[in-house]
Amino acid sequence: MRFDEAYSGNVFIKSHPSYEESKVVIYGMPMDWTVSYRPGSRFGPARIREVSIGIEEYSPYLDKDLNDLKYFDAGDIPLPFGNAQKSLDLIEEYLDGLLADGKFPLGMGGEHLVTWPVIKAMYKKYPDLAIIHMDAHTDLRENYEGEPLSHSTPIRKAADLIGPQNIYSFGIRSGMKEEFEWAKEVGMHLFKFDVHKPLQEILPTLAGRPVYVTIDIDVLDPAHAPGTGTVDAGGITSRELLASIHEIAHSDVRVVGADLVEVAPIYDHSEQTVNTASKLLREMLLGFVK
Amino acid sequence: MRFDEAYSGNVFIKSHPSYEESKVVIYGMPMDWTVSYRPGSRFGPARIREVSIGIEEYSPYLDKDLNDLKYFDAGDIPLPFGNAQKSLDLIEEYLDGLLADGKFPLGMGGEHLVTWPVIKAMYKKYPDLAIIHMDAHTDLRENYEGEPLSHSTPIRKAADLIGPQNIYSFGIRSGMKEEFEWAKEVGMHLFKFDVHKPLQEILPTLAGRPVYVTIDIDVLDPAHAPGTGTVDAGGITSRELLASIHEIAHSDVRVVGADLVEVAPIYDHSEQTVNTASKLLREMLLGFVK
Amino acid sequence: MRFDEAYSGNVFIKSHPSYEESKVVIYGMPMDWTVSYRPGSRFGPARIREVSIGIEEYSPYLDKDLNDLKYFDAGDIPLPFGNAQKSLDLIEEYLDGLLADGKFPLGMGGEHLVTWPVIKAMYKKYPDLAIIHMDAHTDLRENYEGEPLSHSTPIRKAADLIGPQNIYSFGIRSGMKEEFEWAKEVGMHLFKFDVHKPLQEILPTLAGRPVYVTIDIDVLDPAHAPGTGTVDAGGITSRELLASIHEIAHSDVRVVGADLVEVAPIYDHSEQTVNTASKLLREMLLGFVK
C-alpha cells in the first residue's frame, strides 16, 4: 500500500470494490431500540467486519474460497436512533433497491425486528417464498407490552404476510405458551431444541423453492455465543450450526437472501461471538450463493 | 426477618414503606432508546438501588443521616421499549401526579432526554423555575440527525420552554460550535470545564428561587465514571462534584426537584460508577431536601 | 403500577405475594466464607433473582407454566459474615420452620456447605431420605486442612448422617484419591463424568422414595457456567443438565426439596451463568413440585 492511496478499512474481508460487478451485497442494520432486555446489537455489524480480517478466506468445510466470489460490503444503513417505524421503512426501501438490481442480500443485525422489512421486500419479488428461521425464541408475539414493533414479533408478522405454513423455525427453546399453541394451530413448522436433524428432514420438501434464511445468533448456546442480548441455556453448538448451514448449502433449495442478527459485542468479552459470526458469514456466502 | 414476611428487596437503602408519609419520592426512568452512542442506561436505576445497600446512612460531609428523612422509592416507571414520545408522555404524567401530592421528585435515569418531561411538569408548578445543569455535553441541539427527540436535545427544549436565561450549565466540555454560539447569543449561562467555582459565584444570584438540579454523571471525568454512554476526558473529579452538591445544599436556593442520569452499568466493570451514583443520591437527599 | 404502591423488586419472577398460600418457598443462603478458592457465591441468589425477569414463564420442555404454581420468594436468610457454625445453625432452624409449615424448600447458594444443615432438617422429617447430588466434585472430605466446616465436606457429612448407600452422586470429575476410594468402600453410589445416563438407570430404583436434589452449578462445563468458584474442564452441557432435571421430573421419585448452589456472579462476565441458573430454577419448580 502506498501511503497516498485512499484507505478503506472496516469492510468484510475480501469485499469487492465494485457494487456493479458484485453478485452479493452485504449490509448492516444497526438497530436495537425495541429490545426488552440487553441492547447493543447496533454495534454488531461493525465489529463483525473488523474481526473478519482474522478469518481464513478458504472454507475447509465447503472447499470453496472467498476469492472466487464477488460480494460488495455496502456498510451500515443509516437508521434514526429510537425511531422504529422509520428505521423499518428505510430498510425496506433499501432492500427494494438491492433486489431491483438483482443482488443477493446478506444482512447483519441489529435486533431481529430488522428481518421484518427485509421479508416484506423479498416477498414482493418471490411470492412463493419460504423462510428458514433458526432461533432460541419463537418471536411470534403480536405485540410486546402493547407495542407491535418489537424484537419479539418479526416471525409473527412474517407468518401473517406469507402464510404460517411457509415458515420453518428450528432450535426454538423459549417463548410464551400462547406462541407455541398459535404455531401449532395455524400449521407453522416449529421444531424445538434441535436444528440439524429436523432440517435434514425438511429440506427435501423445499427443493426448488426460493428460501430466505434468517439466523438469530442466540440459537447457539450461550457457551458458543455469549455476545447477544438474551442468553438462554440449552442451545446448539457452533458445530451444529455450521453443519446446518452446510446442509442447506448441499440441498436443492434456492437460497435468495439471508441474514445473521442479534450479535451484541459489548457482552462478548473474548470476542468469541463476533469471530463466530464472521466465520458463519463466510460459510453463508460460500454455501448459499450459487 | 422472619421467613414468612414479604421480601421487598431492591429499593434504595432506607426507603420508607409509606408513600403518604414520605416527603421525597425516588423513581427510575429506564429509557435509553434515543442515544446515538452506547446504550445501557436503562439498567442504571436498578443497579444503583442494589449497591445502595453498601453505602453508609450517615454523611460525614453534611453531618446528616438518612434515618432522619422520609423518602419512598417507587421503583421504575414502566416505559415502552423503543417508543420515545410515549415514554416521555408517561414520565410527564407521572411527575404531574407526584407534584400534585406535594412530593419532592428525585429521579434516576436513563438517558438525559428523560429530564425534558420532568422539567415540563416542574414548570407548570413553578413558573419562576431555574435549572442547574451539570454535564459534559451542551445537550442544546434542536435535533439529532433530523430527530427532535434525542438525548442531545433536552436542555435546548428546556431553554425554549422556561427561557435560556434561566438555565445554568456547568462543566460543559463538549458540543457543536453552533450550540456554544447559540447559548451565548440567547443569554444562557454556560460555564465550561469547571463546576464548583462558577457555581459559587452563581448561587447567590439564585437565592430564594425554585431550582431543579439535573446531573449527568458524565460531568465526571471517565476516571471517576467509566459506566456511562459517552466517556469524555477532561472532566471533574468526584470530590468536585460532591463539593458542588454541598455548595448548593449550603446555599439559599430552594431546590424543588433533582435527577441523576446516564449511569450505564454494563460499562462499569468495577461497579465504581453505580456506587458513586448511590453516594451522590445520598448527598442529594440529605443536602437538597429541607 | 400506580406510583404510590409499594415496590417489591428483586424476587424471583412470578413470586406469589402470600407465604401462606404458597406451596414452595424459595430462599437464598448467601454464604461463601469456607471456600478455599474463589469466593463470591454470596451474591448468587440476588443476581439470579434479578435476571429472572428475563426468562419466559412457560417451559416448552415440560409444557408447564409458572403461572400455574404458587411459590413464595422469601429473600435471603441473613447470615453472619465469616462465622460458619452460626450460619449453618441459622439455616437449619430456618428449614425446620419451613418444613413444619409443610412447604417445599427450594434453596439457592451460596457455597455447597449450606446444603449440609438443609439435609439435617430434611432428614428429621424424612428418615428414608435419599440424595441426588450433581457436582464436579466429590465433596467427601472429612475436613479441609484441618477445618471440618468446609465447602469440600457437605456430602461426606450427609453420608455419615443418612448412610452412604442413600447418596447418589453424578457427574463427578474431581476429588482426592481417598474420597473416591472411601465412596467405593462404604457403598455410596458415585457416577463419574456423566449425569443423564446413570440417572436413567438409577431413578427406577428410587421410585416412591423421598429425594432431595442438590445441584452444584459446576457440574456444568466451564463453557456453560464460568460464573462459579471452581471451574473444571470436562463437564456436562446445559442440555444434559436440563435433560437430567426433566428425567427426574418424569420419574416416580418423590422430590421433597432441592437446591442450586455455587453460582458466583463476579466471574460471570456475560451473565450467562446467572441466566442459566434462573432457567434451571424454573425447570426445577415446574418439574419437581407436584
Added chain:
Amino acid sequence: MRFDEAYSGNVFIKSHPSYEESKVVIYGMPMDWTVSYRPGSRFGPARIREVSIGIEEYSPYLDKDLNDLKYFDAGDIPLPFGNAQKSLDLIEEYLDGLLADGKFPLGMGGEHLVTWPVIKAMYKKYPDLAIIHMDAHTDLRENYEGEPLSHSTPIRKAADLIGPQNIYSFGIRSGMKEEFEWAKEVGMHLFKFDVHKPLQEILPTLAGRPVYVTIDIDVLDPAHAPGTGTVDAGGITSRELLASIHEIAHSDVRVVGADLVEVAPIYDHSEQTVNTASKLLREMLLGFVK
C-alpha cells in the same frame, strides 16, 4: 539462569534469599472472610508479588534503590478459610516471631481485620506505639451485626488497646454517625477527606515516637484503586498517597512496621490497583526502613 537451578518465582521483586541477613520481612495475610461486601482480598498479596516484576527498582521520588536494602519475602501466612479467630491468632504468633528476630514487618492484606493481631504484637514490643491509619472508613465499630470480629472493627480494637489518643486516622470519608462521635469524645485524632495536609501538621508532634503505618488501599479514590472490596467516591489521588508516604519518610517519626491492605484483584480489570500497590510497597520499603 541455568535450567537445573531451583525456580523461585512469585516473590516481591528483588527479595533477598536469606531471612537471616534481611532487615525487613514481607508477608501476606490472605484472609477475607469477615468482609460484609465484596470478598477477594485473599488474592491481593499473590497478585502484588507477580506484577512487582514490572516496577523499576529505583525511586525517583526518594532517590533510593531496592538494591540497597535487604528484605525477605516470606510468602503468605497459611490461614484457615472461614475461621476468623484462629486466623488472627496465627497472625499474632507469626508477628511475635518476626519481632523477636528484630525484623521490620511489612504486611500485605487481606482484609483490614488482619491489622488487629499485628498491632497486638507491635504493642507488646513498643508500649508507646502510635498508629498512622489511612483509610476511607473509620473502622471503629465495636461489632458488625453482632459479630466482634469484622473488617469494620480493627481500629476500634486498636484504640481500646493502645489508647484512642495514640491513633491518627486520615482520609476518612465513610462511617456511622456513632463512630465519628465516639472518635471525638475519646480524643482520637480523626481527619476527614484529606491525608497529606493534616499529616504535615501531625508528624512533628510524633517525632521520635515508634509508629505503625496501616494503609487501606481504599483511601484512594475508586478512580485510582478500583480493585478493592468497598469503592467509595471522593477519595484522594495516588499522587497524594505517594506524597503522604514521602512526608512520613522525611519526618522524624520512627516507623517500626507497616501494612497495605484490602487489595482485591478480581475487581481490578486493568491490573491498575495491584500495580499501584506494588509501587506503594516499594516506596514504603525505601521510605520507612532506615
Added chain:
Amino acid sequence: MRFDEAYSGNVFIKSHPSYEESKVVIYGMPMDWTVSYRPGSRFGPARIREVSIGIEEYSPYLDKDLNDLKYFDAGDIPLPFGNAQKSLDLIEEYLDGLLADGKFPLGMGGEHLVTWPVIKAMYKKYPDLAIIHMDAHTDLRENYEGEPLSHSTPIRKAADLIGPQNIYSFGIRSGMKEEFEWAKEVGMHLFKFDVHKPLQEILPTLAGRPVYVTIDIDVLDPAHAPGTGTVDAGGITSRELLASIHEIAHSDVRVVGADLVEVAPIYDHSEQTVNTASKLLREMLLGFVK
C-alpha cells in the same frame, strides 16, 4: 511453613524440588512476538502455574496421582522480546540440555512457533520421530507475509525436517487452500474437525514409535478456550480433548515429549482457559510419562 524458610511459589503444583531426581522437566516458553492477531500468550505459563494450586492431584480418569511422579518445574526460559530468531535458538539449546540429561520435556507456550526448535532438538535424539499435532489451524505456511518465522509456519518446518508422512494433524478447521492441498500432495496425515475418532484409528499404526505431542489450546472450541490468540468456532469440547489424551495414554505409542501452547490469559475473563490448561497438563503428566 516456618516464616524463615525460602518461599518458592509459582511452580506447577507438586513440582519436585530436585532437578536431578526428576524424570520430567516442565518449562515455559513465553514468546508471542510473531503472532499476526492477538498477542499475550507470553503470560500463559505463569498463569497456568498459579491456578494449578486449584486442581486436585489425583486424576479420576487415569486413576493416578501427581504424588507418584517426580517432575521439576524449571520456570520460564528467558527470551529476548521481539527477537524471534534468537528466541528460537535459545529454546533449541535449552532442549538439547534437557534431552542430554535424559529428561522428558513438557513445555508450555507461548505461541506455536516455539514448538519448532523443540522438534529440532527432539529429532536429533529420535530420528524416527512422529508428531501428533492437535490444532484448529494447519500451521503449514512457508511464511507469513514474507516472514518465515511466524506462528503460522511451525508444522510446515517440522514436516520439511522430519518428513510430512511423520506428521499427524487432528482437529484442523482453518487454513489456506494451498496448505490443505500441500498436505494432501506430500502425504501428511491431516484430519479435519475431529480428534478422538481419527486418533483411535491412527494410534495402532504408531505403536512403539517415539512420538512428540503438541497441543494448540485452540483445537478446543472458543466456548471451552476463550483465552487464546485466535478463536475459531466449530472446535472440539474439553471432554473430547481429555479423551484424546487418555487415548494416547492407553495406546502403545512411546511419548517422548509434549507441549501445550497458545494459552493467552488476557482474553480469559473467567480464568476458564488457564484452569483447563492446568488440568490438561496434569493429564499429560500422568498419561504420557511412563
Added chain:
Amino acid sequence: MRFDEAYSGNVFIKSHPSYEESKVVIYGMPMDWTVSYRPGSRFGPARIREVSIGIEEYSPYLDKDLNDLKYFDAGDIPLPFGNAQKSLDLIEEYLDGLLADGKFPLGMGGEHLVTWPVIKAMYKKYPDLAIIHMDAHTDLRENYEGEPLSHSTPIRKAADLIGPQNIYSFGIRSGMKEEFEWAKEVGMHLFKFDVHKPLQEILPTLAGRPVYVTIDIDVLDPAHAPGTGTVDAGGITSRELLASIHEIAHSDVRVVGADLVEVAPIYDHSEQTVNTASKLLREMLLGFVK
C-alpha cells in the same frame, strides 16, 4: 449514502478523501513486539479511529473545528510481525515520503520505539529539531536485557542523534537510577512528575524552533489511561495533559510533527483510553497545525 457507493469506514473522523489536498497525514504504526510487559498496542490506531466517530468536531478549548482543517488518514503502515529492525526501516522510509511531500505527520502507536525512525526522518529535514517528550518513563536505556531495539530505548537513541540538550522530557516518574543520572550528566532537560508547569517555563526558550511532540499515553495516571502496556501510579490527569497541549498550541514553537503512542485497547475495559486518545488527537490536530 446510497447503497452502491463505496464504503470507507474506519478512518479518523472527518478525514479528507484527498491526500494531495491535505496538510496533515494521520497514520498508524501497529507494532508492539519489543515491549517487555503487556503487548497489545498494535491495535491502538484501529480502535482510536473507530471511536473517533463519537467525538465532537469542535474544540471548546481552542474554539476551532475539524471541518476547517484538511487531513488525510492513510491507515496503518503494514509492518512485519516480530521483526523490529525491518519495521523501523519501513517507518523511516514512509516518513521520508511524507516529509518530501511537505505533509505534517501525525502518528499513532504502537509501542514507543516507533518514534525512533520518525525522529530520524524528521532530523534529516530539520537539523535544529527539538523534542518535547511526555511520558511516565525515561525511555533512556541503551538496551533492554542486551537488546538495543526495545521500547525502553527510543529517547536515548534520539538524544544520541540530535543531542541530549535538544530533548525535553516531562512527567517522568519511572526509570533506572542510571537513566536519571545520565540525563543529568549530559544536559538533557528532564522534568519529573509534572508536565504543565515546567512546560510553561520551557516553551518561551523554544520559540521559533521546529519541535516534534511525542506523547506516551502513560504520562497519564492509570486512572485516566488504564488501556496501556505499563500502568504506573502517580501520573497526571487528562485535564493537565489537555492543558499542556493547549499551552504548546498557544506558544511560539513551531510544531512540525507529533505522535501519540502506547494505547493498548485490550486493557481498556470501558473504552476510556481510546476515547481519550481520540480527543487528544483532535486537540493535537487543531492546536499543533497552523
